[in-house]
Each structure stands twice: as structure tokens, then as C-alpha cells.
Amino acid sequence: VTRAIVLVAHGARDPRWAEPFDAVAARVRAALPGGRVALAFLELMAPTLAEAVDRLAAEGASAVDIVPLFLGSGGHVREHLPALVEALRRVHPGTALHLHPAIGEHTSVVEAMARAAVEAAGFRE
């Protein structure tokens, strides 16, 4: 079994938008030396989720964990991504695709944002 992670973000016109997502991908790669870690986008940036999964499947990945780098879970996370993943399962029957909940569902991420907001505002009671 050759496993891989795809981190999938929304995408935007401004290339600087991707910076924190690139930083997350770099840290995940550092945490998994030798692991296959791809960053993909729903729109406006490359590669798409399909392109990333196609490449990983061609490289022999038998299982791919797809982690949405989204805070809120709306239409993109609840409808668009599951439909894309279902379509990719039909294209790549030999690769198990596991779509995870949005990263914003993790308490540790919520806590980090809250701490950062309090520190940014720089005021204490």
C-alpha cells in the first residue's frame, strides 16, 4: 500500500493567497519524510484535485487521504468536494480515496485561531 495526502484549498486569483496553504503543505511534508503530499485547488489555481489524484494514482498510490483546508463547511465541502471525489473513484478504482472533514472542524485549529486573534488584538482585560 502506497499512501498519499492531498491537501485541497479553494484557490483564488491572487497568487499570494496560496502562501499559508503552501506553508501547511511544507509542514506536512516535513512531518512525513518521504511521504507523498500534494496541494490542490478547487478553482483558479493549479493543480486541480483531479490532476493531483491522477498523478498520485499514476505513481502507484493505492490510498489517498484528501484533507480540505477549509475553515467552514458549506457547499464546497459538503457538496462540491464529495461529488468530485465520487467521480475520481470511478476513474481510479484501484486507488482508495478517503475524504476527511474540513480542517476547521478540528478543535486544535479553532483554538489556534482564537489564541492568534487575542494576541493580534493585543489587549487583555
Added chain:
Amino acid sequence: VTRAIVLVAHGARDPRWAEPFDAVAARVRAALPGGRVALAFLELMAPTLAEAVDRLAAEGASAVDIVPLFLGSGGHVREHLPALVEALRRVHPGTALHLHPAIGEHTSVVEAMARAAVEAAGFRE
């Protein structure tokens, strides 16, 4: 000086989308007992940033820290929000509005997402 924080998120059609942002606001409130902490949205959800700032100014806030709960900094963070804040400064000359960088610029938030992604995928080398 009466200070306040406004956490501003994008907004979405699905009400469940706001859950992690509500959770961040709840934690910021808990960290600042008695502090004025509002959650506002750029679109599709209420209150808007203008509504939140109007109310805080009416309540006597002399300084408001505005913290964007956005991961990437694209058009919303670099253009839309600064223009909104500049317009609000003209409406509320007695309230100092400080627009902070996006929460995704904080290393601690990037680190939390990376750890959560590795844990979610559940694989180790």
C-alpha cells in the same frame, strides 16, 4: 478607552458554515471576560462588518480591532476589507479601527492545520 474585537469571516449560504467561526468567537470571549467580541461577515450572513462596527461605536467603543478569519490573503483581505474599513473610519471618526492581517498569516495557525492534517490522515512513516 473602550476596546472591542470584531472577527470577520467570509460568510456562506449554509448556516452550518459558520460553526467554526462561532467557536472561535466563543473562545475569544472566554479569553477576554467582559470584553466586547463580535463576529461579522463579508457576505451572505449577518451581521455585516458595518453593522457590527456601527453597534460597537454606538455602545461607546473608542477602538476596534478587526481580525480577518481568513486563511489566504487575496482580494477579500487585500482590497475588499481595507476599503470597507476605510469607509467605516469616515462614518465613525471617534472610533479607531485597526485592521489586522489574516489569521492564516499566523504561524501557530499554519502549524495547527498541518498537525491536524497529519493526524486526520492517520498515517506515519
